Each structure stands twice: as C-alpha cells, then as structure tokens.
Amino acid sequence: MENQNKFTLSRRNFIRTSALASGGLLIGFNFLTSCGETAAPPVDISKLDFKDFNAFIKIAENGYVTIFSPNPEIGQGVKTSMPMIIAEELDVPWDHVSVEQGALDTTNFSRQVAGGSQSIRFGWDALRQTGATAKQMLINAAAAKWGVEASTCSASNGIIKNSNGDELGYGDVVNEAAHLEIPEDVALKTTKDYKIIGKDAINVDIDAIITGKPLFGLDYVAENMSYVSVIRPPAFGQKINTFDDTAAKAVNGVSEVVQFGDKIAVLASNTWAAMKGKKTLKVQWTNDSNLENTADHDAELFKILDGKNLEIRREDGNVKQAFAEADKVLERTYESPFLPHNCMEPMNFYANVTADKVHLVGPIQTPAGTARRIADLINRSEEDIHLEMTRMGGGFGRRLYGDFALEAAEISNLTKQPVKVIFSREDDMAAGIYRPAIKYRIAASIKDGNVTGYHLKEAAINSNMYGLIPHFFPAGAIKNYKVESGNYQSNITTGAWRAPYTNFLAFAEQSFFDELAELLETDPIQLRLDLLKNVKDGEDPNIQYSAKRMTDTINLVAKKSNWGNTKDGIYQGFAAYYSHNTHVAEVVDITLKNGLPLVEKVTVAVDCGIVVNPTGAKNQVEGGVIDGIGHAMYGDFSFENGQPQHVNFNTYRLIRMKETPIIETYFVDNNLSPTGLGEPGLPPAGGALANAIKAATGQLLTKQPFVKSIQKYEANLKV
Amino acid sequence: MASYNLKINGKAVAVTVDDDTPLLWVLRDELNLVGTKFGCGIAQCGACTVHLDGTAVRSCSIPMASLEGANITTIEGLSDDKLHPVQEAWKELDVPQCGYCQAGQIMTATSFLKQNPNPNSEQIRTAMNGNLCRCASYNRIEKAVALAAKKMS
Numbered sequence A: 001m002e003n004q005n006k007f008t009l010s011r012r013n014f015i016r017t018s019a020l021a022s023g024g025l026l027i028g029f030n031f032l033t034s035c036g037e038t039a040a041p042p043v044d045i046s047k048l049d050f051k052d053f054n055a056f057i058k059i060a061e062n063g064y065v066t067i068f069s070p071n072p073e074i075g076q077g078v079k080t081s082m083p084m085i086i087a088e089e090l091d092v093p094w095d096h097v098s099v100e101q102g103a104l105d106t107t108n109f110s111r112q113v114a115g116g117s118q119s120i121r122f123g124w125d126a127l128r129q130t131g132a133t134a135k136q137m138l139i140n141a142a143a144a145k146w147g148v149e150a151s152t153c154s155a156s157n158g159i160i161k162n163s164n165g166d167e168l169g170y171g172d173v174v175n176e177a178a179h180l181e182i183p184e185d186v187a188l189k190t191t192k193d194y195k196i197i198g199k200d201a202i203n204v205d206i207d208a209i210i211t212g213k214p215l216f217g218l219d220y221v222a223e224n225m226s227y228v229s230v231i232r233p234p235a236f237g238q239k240i241n242t243f244d245d246t247a248a249k250a251v252n253g254v255s256e257v258v259q260f261g262d263k264i265a266v267l268a269s270n271t272w273a274a275m276k277g278k279k280t281l282k283v284q285w286t287n288d289s290n291l292e293n294t295a296d297h298d299a300e301l302f303k304i305l306d307g308k309n310l311e312i313r314r315e316d317g318n319v320k321q322a323f324a325e326a327d328k329v330l331e332r333t334y335e336s337p338f339l340p341h342n343c344m345e346p347m348n349f350y351a352n353v354t355a356d357k358v359h360l361v362g363p364i365q366t367p368a369g370t371a372r373r374i375a376d377l378i379n380r381s382e383e384d385i386h387l388e389m390t391r392m393g394g395g396f397g398r399r400l401y402g403d404f405a406l407e408a409a410e411i412s413n414l415t416k417q418p419v420k421v422i423f424s425r426e427d428d429m430a431a432g433i434y435r436p437a438i439k440y441r442i443a444a445s446i447k448d449g450n451v452t453g454y455h456l457k458e459a460a461i462n463s464n465m466y467g468l469i470p471h472f473f474p475a476g477a478i479k480n481y482k483v484e485s486g487n488y489q490s491n492i493t494t495g496a497w498r499a500p501y502t503n504f505l506a507f508a509e510q511s512f513f514d515e516l517a518e519l520l521e522t523d524p525i526q527l528r529l530d531l532l533k534n535v536k537d538g539e540d541p542n543i544q545y546s547a548k549r550m551t552d553t554i555n556l557v558a559k560k561s562n563w564g565n566t567k568d569g570i571y572q573g574f575a576a577y578y579s580h581n582t583h584v585a586e587v588v589d590i591t592l593k594n595g596l597p598l599v600e601k602v603t604v605a606v607d608c609g610i611v612v613n614p615t616g617a618k619n620q621v622e623g624g625v626i627d628g629i630g631h632a633m634y635g636d637f638s639f640e641n642g643q644p645q646h647v648n649f650n651t652y653r654l655i656r657m658k659e660t661p662i663i664e665t666y667f668v669d670n671n672l673s674p675t676g677l678g679e680p681g682l683p684p685a686g687g688a689l690a691n692a693i694k695a696a697t698g699q700l701l702t703k704q705p706f707v708k709s710i711q712k713y714e715a716n717l718k719v
Numbered sequence B: 001m002a003s004y005n006l007k008i009n010g011k012a013v014a015v016t017v018d019d020d021t022p023l024l025w026v027l028r029d030e031l032n033l034v035g036t037k038f039g040c041g042i043a044q045c046g047a048c049t050v051h052l053d054g055t056a057v058r059s060c061s062i063p064m065a066s067l068e069g070a071n072i073t074t075i076e077g078l079s080d081d082k083l084h085p086v087q088e089a090w091k092e093l094d095v096p097q098c099g100y101c102q103a104g105q106i107m108t109a110t111s112f113l114k115q116n117p118n119p120n121s122e123q124i125r126t127a128m129n130g131n132l133c134r135c136a137s138y139n140r141i142e143k144a145v146a147l148a149a150k151k152m153s
C-alpha cells in the first residue's frame, strides 16, 4: 500500500500509442487487463473505441492534453480526480488538460462499474504509470531531436529541457514520440514533488452543470422517439389480470399501449401525455404470491435472531464460555427499515432496437452486465448491443441494476420504435431495489472491567453482509468473537444501497460501544483506543482495517472536535468505522432546542491515503455524512400488503438544508495509496448522532429512523 | 390543445399543447430546454425551479393554462455570455456532486438574492429549504449563496 515505485504490469502490455492523422500523439491504455496483441489506438480521433482500452490520452501539437474516458460519473468526482493523476505524472499544467467522456459504443468494455468507491484505488498505480510513460516518450523524442542522451533531459510543466539549456514543448515532439518504442521502467514522482495531486481542482463538468447543458440520461433525446410511462404492479406479489386502455388511448399524444410481462407501457409524443395516459389505464391486478407487511417482516427477522439456524461468519475463541464467566452482559437489538435510493434523477433509459443494432443510452453503473442481459432478453447477439452512458443524477447503488434499461429495450423491441422510458418519482420509489430491512442483536460480556466476548447476529431481508464485513472492527480486538447471519426471503426486491450493510451495521455497533463504555465507566473514545491496542496489523489477512490508521484517525477527530472540552449546552457523540478501505471517525455536536436535538456540527477525520483532489474529496465526505444523518434520522419506509407506504417526497422525508449540520473534514496526512470516498463517510454518522442524542437527552436510540422514537420520547416527557 | 405565447429567456415563443401540461414538460419536451429538471412532479424537490416574472416557481406544478403571456427564465437564460454571480459562486466553491439538482438550486438562489440581497445564514437556510439535494451538497450551497450575495453587493 505504500506509495512506492513498484508496479507489476508490464507497460508494453497495457499501453499502446498511435500518431494521429490530424497530428498529435494518442495513447490508449487498459489498466485492468493487458491489451490484446493487435490492439492499436486509432489514427482518427473521432474513432475512439473503448474495446481494448479503458481510456485515451491525446497530446496535441499545441501541447494541450485531452483525456477521453468512458467512465461514467455518478457524482463521486472520479472524472476529475483520475485525470489529475495522469496529468501529475505527465507533468503538464492542469489548465492545459481537458477531460471528455468518450461515448462507449461497444459491449466489450473492460472495467466499467462505478460503485464501491473503488475507482481511485484500482486506477492509482496504472494512471501514474501511464502519465509517466507518456512523459518519458516525449523526453526520448526530444533527446533524439537534439542528439543527446535522454538521461540528460528532464521535463516539467509541458516543457522538455536538456543540459545545454535548449527547450521544446511537448507539442513540438508529439509526432516523433508517436513512433517511438514504449519505454519500460519509468520513474514515478515522489509525493513531495506533486503539483496537481493534493491541490483543489474544480469538477471538470462544472460549467455544463451550472448552465444547464444536457448531460444526464433524462436529457437525452433522439429523433422520432416516444416517451414511455410504465405501469407496474402496485404491490410486490401482484400481476395483471385484465386491463382496459380505452381511456388511455384517448389521451391526446398517446400513440400506443402495450403489455409486456406484468407491466404495461404507454407510449406518447411527450412525457406528460405518457404519464397522463398511464394514470387513466384501468388495470385489475391479482395476487400472485404473498402480499407482505412490515409487521410480518419484523416478526420473521426476530424469529431468526431468536433461532438457532444462523450461519457462522467468523468465530474466534469461545464466546459461550466468555458469556458464562462474565460479570456483566450487555445485549441490544437494533432495527432498520427498507430504504429507497431516491436518486434525484429518476430512473430512465433510451432504447432503439432495429434489425441491425440495438442502441441504448442512459445512466447505468453496470453497462457490460446490462448489455449482456438485454442481449439475452431480446435474443440478440452481444455484438449488436451499443450502449452509451450518460452522466448520472446520483447512483447510491440503484443504477447498478439495469431493470429500467431492460424495460426500455423490451418495449422498443415490441413496438419497433425508439423509446425513452421515464420513471415518475412514484415509479422510482415504488419499483425500487431497496436497501433490505435488517436487525442486529449484539451482546458483549464483561469480566474484570474488560470486554471478553462479543456476539453479533444479523437478520436481514433476502441477503446478508458480504465479503470481509464480518472481519471489520471489533474483529481481532476481542478474544472471543462471533458473527452470525440469517435471512428471510421476501418478494420485495432488494440490493446495494450506499455502503451496503455497513450503512446500518456501523450505527448498531457504534451505539453499542457507547453503552459498553458507560458500563465500563470509561470514555467512549478511550474504549475504542484500548480495544485497538489488542489488534496487530497484518496478522490476520481477513482483517483489513489497520489499528494504527484507525487510532490516528480517532486521535485526529478527538483533537479537532475538542472532545470532552465543549461549551455548555453542546453534547457530543462519537463513532469510528472502517469500510471501503477507508478509516473514518466522526464527532457529532448537538444542542437542544425546546428539548429537541438540533444537529449543529459534525467533525470528521478521514484516512483515505493521499487525497488526490481535496475539494472533491471533502464534497464526498460532506455528502456521505449528511446522507448518513438524514437517513438515520428520517428515512422511513414500510410495506402494507406488498405496497410501499411512501412514494413521493410529500410523505417520504429526505434531509433538507435546515436540518443539515456544518461538516468539518480533516484528512490524516500520509503517503499511502488513495482509497475511495463515495461511501465511507456515511456509516459512522448514524452512530455518532445516536450517541450525541443519548448524551444530551439520555434517550437510547436503537431503531431507525430516530425521528419516530424522538417524537415518542417527546410525547412521554409532556405527559 | 391550445396555443400559448410566452416569453422564454427573452425570446417570444409560441407552443401548442394541452392546457393541463405543466410548464416543466413544455420546456423539456417541446422547447428542448432540458436544464430544468424533473425530480418529483409535485412541487416538493425544487429540481424544476424557473423564474416566472423574476420569482422562483416550481415548473412541474404550473399548468400552461395559467401561463399565457408569461415571462419565464430558465437556467439556460440566467445569464448571457458570462456566468451569473450565483453561478460564479457555485463554480468557485465547487458545489455540485452529481449536479442534477443544481440548476434548480441556482434558480432558487438567484430569485431569493434579488429579494434579499444581504441575507444571514438563517435566511439562506430557510430560502433554500425547499430544494432537495440527494447528494447533500447543502453546506456548499449555503456558502455559495452567501458568496454570491457578497459578489453582487
């Protein structure tokens, strides 16, 4: 993980160059797999093909650099930060660099998933190598021109110099460089020489965003395209019995009504007509399977927690014995609801299925998988599928699932015309792929003032914590440790939601630790630090958090938040969590206004390694923390007879500006490889908030959303 | 169907649409002014905010029937060549994340600053409370409104 100059991929395998017919050097690279033997970048810049390459760098004859990447942007800022890394090693002034989204028009893209906060982590080494290799090629070209040894030349800010004092701009040698061998063993910069990495760079799409240029899927239009509104079963577990589309077809602008599976599409000449047509459809639904209720889910999940059929996910020592020998035992159960993603841009997709190709355009985090599923669905070869990604008005996990793209393809295939499926907010919230409702039961044993045992059970709808989550803190810090999980299979669709599982697990554990600290009569931060002392970094390959990094992060937040030394009337709550390879610690400050908690400030310390773009990084952290607070506080979603009880923002509450605390973000200063930031700010927020509310009011919160319990608490106080 | 004459971003525009069509869909689907966004359709999120005679309104909830002769400004017409000071502030503070809500935020902010050129933080928070940002760029929006006020004074 150290930022050393080691890299295993041979550059010959993942970089290729070409001389552009219009002049200039084009570098294609692929940092996940090596390029095919015959892969070659085009000589015509309008023919960029992302089949063999993840991205291209064009260096023009005027020395200006354009980076073409098909990577979709969901708001995590990678479209800015990844080119910064290339520009740093290439050593060009940042204002000579522009970034363009390459239209991805192939099914064979190699790595195109925006999710999991991993883009930077995977790209770091390769992006630096690519920039450094290009720089060396330019130096080599200049040296040849001068007839000197390349080793006597250097380059910086787009200018190459030799020891005689001669200078050439990058643009002056691009055409020569295009014909040179790709050098091996180029040196990378050390962090102290960074000029671009670590400095604020404004979002490269800023002008287009603030002037309202078409960028998003919803903004895409094509000639003769029909706007489509789809009616889907109103409840999970229902299907179509009969329907009457007479009224819908009479709506001005509606051209066609067509059933596909258990859905009906209304095609029209504009969005409003499509939506109106849909509202006038008369559909009789019948029950196909169970119509589920939140109350039943609660009962089922409690049954799992109380039962004996859980799957062991990690077990250290002997938990049973630790509890048997304990002086004290603490046990709590934590509950969370389903949550919809509610991307600000509702789901939508364009499809035009014709005899020779299938053209798809829209906001999707998983283009490759989605293209494959569409090929299967409409029985076409994958070669026929051409999928273009647009900017996305938020993702949060929802756009990993291509259901909306499949709908568009199916409708276009049936009606033989270009269509754009547009979800209303009601469609978006009611046909969700929700964060599953989850309950945790945590117990700890205390003996002689130490935590001797820890037992966590997870009961979730449909699926359980994945990957290394069972090995997150406090795994390794408590001798007798056990994590178990079980699930209840529901017909309600569930999936990844920003920081899957940890978005709620962190709250449960971090509030639990606060109570443990109280029992042990120790400071909550001190308890974490003491536990971390039991962990030896690197000893257990499954344990990927670092006790040292977590300790540093916690110490930083304690200092910056004035932990324990606040003014009267301010109550603090602490939480720390490692997820997505990033360590985060947060302190929430609240005050009481008429007895109600008011979240004033959150101090955040983050160890994400080298911070490539501080302004972008802080934006991610601020967003993640407020998101965590907002959903812990207000996110309330339940089902009655298979139907979601909220479908728009009039009753489904999202955090708004007035409820938003000020976020102060501090980064741990180190030279380690950068890790992701889209998600890790979120998980600790709910726990830190609950702990602050407990400090202020004494009220213990174990169930999200907090606002419900707080209201109950308030009502009781008044009696 | 009926014909409507509007002034949009300073230009006279005539459209023929059903009279219950919300302004939002006329802008987006008929006039290809897609900077104005759809978020909820029920005046709850502010993504569709435009100016009607200089005042911020929710275009998703205003039917064309009430708009004959109206003077509308959208994000595309907020400034001519250069950025409006509010847009400048948005850029300087690197406000957007996904960016989807930001046109609506900017339209609300510009109209608010016209009414209250020198707001305090409480007033900014109240004025901007109707605009949702799912990415929660709220801290920066608040700062950008304050910065824009400073730029314009």
Ligand code: FES
Residues within 6 Å of the ligand: B037, B038, B039, B040, B041, B042, B043, B044, B045, B046, B047, B048, B049, B058, B059, B060, B061
């Ligand atoms: S779309 Fe108009 S307020 Fe949400």
Ligand code: FES
Residues within 6 Å of the ligand: A075, A344, A393, A394, B096, B097, B098, B099, B100, B101, B102, B132, B133, B134, B135, B136, B137
């Ligand atoms: S920036 Fe994404 S919704 Fe506001």
